[in-house]
Amino acid sequence: MKKVGILGGTFDPPHNGHLLIANEVLDALGLDEIWFIPNHEPPHKHKSGGANNADRVKMLELATRSHPNFKIDKIELERTGPxxxxxxxxxxxxxxxxxxxxxxxxxxxxxxLANWYKIDELIEMVKFVGVNRPDYQEISQYPIINVSVPEMGVSSKLVRDRLKEKKSIRYLVPEPVQEYIEENKLYES
Known part of the structure; x- marks a missing residue:
């Protein structure tokens, strides 16, 4: 039986924190693969005016290409709505x-989690893996497999903000992602 981790997100842009989390969970749980699934329209976030879907997928491809167990699945981009x-x-x-x-x-x-759409049915389909984040509890009424990951204070918003402020994003995103952002003038104000 193949064991696959799913990491969903806007990946706008993908950063080294995403890759660290994916690798730590892959290793800790002995998974076969991690599938990165870029969201089309996440129900809990508002559109940020970031990169388009094609750019986000290309950046994910660049970010994950050096890891043989990282894959990209565009299932959510191929649907409409939330x-x-x-x-x-x-x-x-x-x-x-x-x-x-x-x-x-x-x-x-x-x-x-208690607020997620059809959460009671969802927990029958998938195992949830929770990773630590500063200032949040890892407690739930739902079954969660907790995996501790080294803390990395990087977020897509931080990367976008630094780009708008003309600050360096070196070591926050993989080098090919940084080059793609610069070549395509993404996130410029």
Whole structure:
């Protein structure tokens, strides 16, 4: 049985924190692969005026290409409307019977799980993996596999803000992602 971790997000842009989390969960749980799934329209976030879908996918490809166990799945980009995890996991389970899926969330989302769309049905389809984040509890009424990851205070918002302020993003994002951002003049104000 193939064990696959799912890391969803806007990846606007993908950064080294995403890669660190994915690698730590892959290793800690002995997973076969991590699938990065860029959101089309996350239900809990407002559009930030960032990169378009094609640019976000290209940056993810550049960020993950050196890791043989990292894959990109565009399932949410191929649908319209909000990207509910329930709908995505229902489709993935239908497409890949016999796979065990592990959905990776930050501690901020652990606290919010009770509010997720169809959470009671969702926990029957996927195992949740919670990773620590500063200032958040890792406690839930739902079953969570906790994985401790080294803290890295980087976020996509931080990267976008630094770019707008004309500050360096070196070592915050993989070098090919930085080059792509610069070549395509992404996130300029």
């Amino acid at each position: 990207s509910y995890t329930y709908d995505t996991m229902k489709l993935l389970n239908e497409m890949h019977p016999g796979y065990d899926f592990y959905f990776i969330i930050g501690a901020d989302m652990i606290e919010y």
